[in-house]
Amino acid sequence: MAWSLQSDRPLYAQLVGQLQRMIVTGVYPAGSRLPSVRELAAEAAVNPNTMQRALVKLEEDGLIFTQRTSGRYVTEEQEKIMETKKEMAEQLIFQFMEDMSYLGYTKEQTMTMINRTEEKSK
Amino acid sequence: MAWSLQSDRPLYAQLVGQLQRMIVTGVYPAGSRLPSVRELAAEAAVNPNTMQRALVKLEEDGLIFTQRTSGRYVTEEQEKIMETKKEMAEQLIFQFMEDMSYLGYTKEQTMTMINRTEEKSK
DNA sequence: ATTATTGTATTATGAACTTAATACAATAAT
DNA sequence: ATTATTGTATTAAGTTCATAATACAATAAT
Numbered sequence: 001m002a003w004s005l006q007s008d009r010p011l012y013a014q015l016v017g018q019l020q021r022m023i024v025t026g027v028y029p030a031g032s033r034l035p036s037v038r039e040l041a042a043e044a045a046v047n048p049n050t051m052q053r054a055l056v057k058l059e060e061d062g063l064i065f066t067q068r069t070s071g072r073y074v075t076e077e078q079e080k081i082m083e084t085k086k087e088m089a090e091q092l093i094f095q096f097m098e099d100m101s102y103l104g105y106t107k108e109q110t111m112t113m114i115n116r117t118e119e120k121s122k
Numbered sequence: 123m124a125w126s127l128q129s130d131r132p133l134y135a136q137l138v139g140q141l142q143r144m145i146v147t148g149v150y151p152a153g154s155r156l157p158s159v160r161e162l163a164a165e166a167a168v169n170p171n172t173m174q175r176a177l178v179k180l181e182e183d184g185l186i187f188t189q190r191t192s193g194r195y196v197t198e199e200q201e202k203i204m205e206t207k208k209e210m211a212e213q214l215i216f217q218f219m220e221d222m223s224y225l226g227y228t229k230e231q232t233m234t235m236i237n238r239t240e241e242k243s244k
Numbered sequence: 245a246t247t248a249t250t251g252t253a254t255t256a257t258g259a260a261c262t263t264a265a266t267a268c269a270a271t272a273a274t
Numbered sequence: 275a276t277t278a279t280t281g282t283a284t285t286a287a288g289t290t291c292a293t294a295a296t297a298c299a300a301t302a303a304t
Binding site for chain 1: 241
């Protein structure tokens with residue numbers, strides 16, 4: 001899963017989302033060490049300050065913690081991670097259904113349209 | 123449908139989306155006149171310059187046109203409007219399914235989760 | 245003990261966005 | 275004919291965002 005960044009949203013906000021995604025999908029498992037700020041920034045091709053800002057936000061949310069000069073680590077609490085994943089999915093669903101509703105589509109109509117789409121290959 | 127604006131995206135971009143939505147859902151029917159820039163800006167509680175920017179974008183997309191000093195009008199082409207609505211829905215679905223896929227959910231799993239949600243009341 | 249890496253902080257610069265305050269030409273309304 | 279409303283343009287100011295270039299203390303690695 002590459003870093004996909006657009007231009008119509010603040011970078012740091014997008015980084016938060018992508019890092020969350022990497023954590024809840026096991027790219028960085030519970031308890032594992034994250035690459036350093038500088039490494040992550042290089043990977044995502046952004047300024048270290050910007051990556052730092054995203055990481056601080058993740059720490060505020062309790063998804064990662066900092067070990068003084070050793071680096072940052074994903075929380076040990078597997079439950080916290082699973083809960084975050086669930087919340088992310090629920091938020092996606094809620095927002096999507098609301099958007100479709102605003103466009104005038106009922107749940108049934110939306111389901112029908114989804115069924116006609118191609119499954120994303122792995 | 124009220125103006126719901128957040129802070130993590132440029133205002134004018136959000137205004138474009140909301141205006142599109144109002145047009146494709148018939149709040150402003152084909153051929154009808156839009157409120158003036160100043161009126162729309164007041165409604166949305168934004169600066170006229172910002173609303174102007176959004177309207178220019180809508181005009182570039184061919185959804186509205188300008189009559190010199192009389193005001194702006196929704197396109198007469200009903201097909202154009204329906205097509206836009208369809209594109210908006212397809213874009214929502216594609217993005218949603220991709221996001222869910224990134225979280226590790228298959229189409230079937232996603233459908234199941236949607237089925238468990240409450241239908242939004244009208 | 246020395247070196248390298250860690251997170252963190254600071255200052256400066258520029259771009260994008262938004263608001264504010266006007267102003268003007270064209271024309272619809274009166 | 276006069277007035278009001280229309281889209282449009284301009285200039286200034288402030289905020290947020292992002293990058294760049296450093297610097298420093300703590301500590302892991304050597």
